[in-house]
Amino acid sequence: MSGKLYGVGVGPGDPELITIKAHRILQSCPVVAYPAPDSGQSFARSIVAEYLSAEQIELPIIVPMRVERFPAAQVYDEASENIAAHLDAGRDVVVLCEGDPFFYGSFMYVYERLAERYDCEVVPGVSSIMTGAAMSGIPLAARNDVLTILPGPLPDDELRARINAADALVIMKVGRHLARIRTLMGEMNLLDKAVYLERVSLAEQRTMRLADMTDETAPYFSMITIYKGAEPWIDTANMNVTKYD
Structure with a gap:
């Protein structure tokens, strides 16, 4: 049986500005994915770092942070297939998104690729x-x-x-x-x-x-x-x- 995909908004930065539902899902999912720059730490992960456990599998989605264009489709194609492999293995996956997932949020690109194939739930965040x-x-x-x-x-x-x-x-x-x-x-x-x-x-x-x-x-x-x-x-x-x- 496939795992469930969650897209969770983690708010603007204050770790206390995430919803109770987001906190519950975050702590219950065995796999946590999040956008990360090609240099430096992930802002989305830093917001919820205190809620993560050492037992969780982490999947950084490396997104180049620069002015010139980069192959965004390729980035999300690869990330979605990595996430799909865990879902196929029966593991639930939560994808973190700063702010709200569907308001200029990176999760929408994962959702576009996987929502028709897997059970998916979007949890809104504080904008x-x-x-x-x-x-x-x-x-x-x-x-x-x-x-x-x-x-x-x-x-x-x-x-x-x-x-x-x-x-x-x-x-x-x-x-x-x-x-x-x-x-x-x-x-x-x-x-x-x-x-x-x-x-x-x-x-x-x-x-x-x-x-x-x-x-x-x-x-x-x-x-x-x-x-x-x-x-x-x-x-x-x-x-x-x-x-x-």
Whole structure:
């Protein structure tokens, strides 16, 4: 009898921000797979390291972390077949995913390859977007506000059009696009409404007004939130500001 495949969201970084269900599955599965860079440790694994046991089999999914394109299909093809071998042997496998598995999550590529062949369950996780709002003290949206989520690599013209049409926004994948996005926000007179958030829920978290962020680039785990709606009490002047120690 085949094992069961689980895709589990482990949240934005704080080990306490995983669900009780995720914790139960994580500790009961004999095989744990997770994305890992080709140099350095896996962030997903580091979040739940204290919950792992020495008896569990670990399967790192090595994903190159660099700007240039890499053969992503090959990476997930090989990882999925490695996972399938354990499932065929009757072992349950849990695949860890930062944040939520189906929100820009790497697990969706494993799911695409294996969900039709095996029993599969997806366990949602706490998104960095919701965590960022909690950490900054600035609500995302209220009443009938329309919340729009945008990837930072979009070109300026498309970002501008989508921002103009929205009441509240989150810009993900800021990274090397930080300076360009900050300039665009200045041109649109939105700097006083924009919040920069970095590594939310971690010890090195930073939250501040985008206007006060002077760096030219940002780490991978960063985002910008903008509120343009009708609620006057959502004000960046009242936000929680944190910086590196």
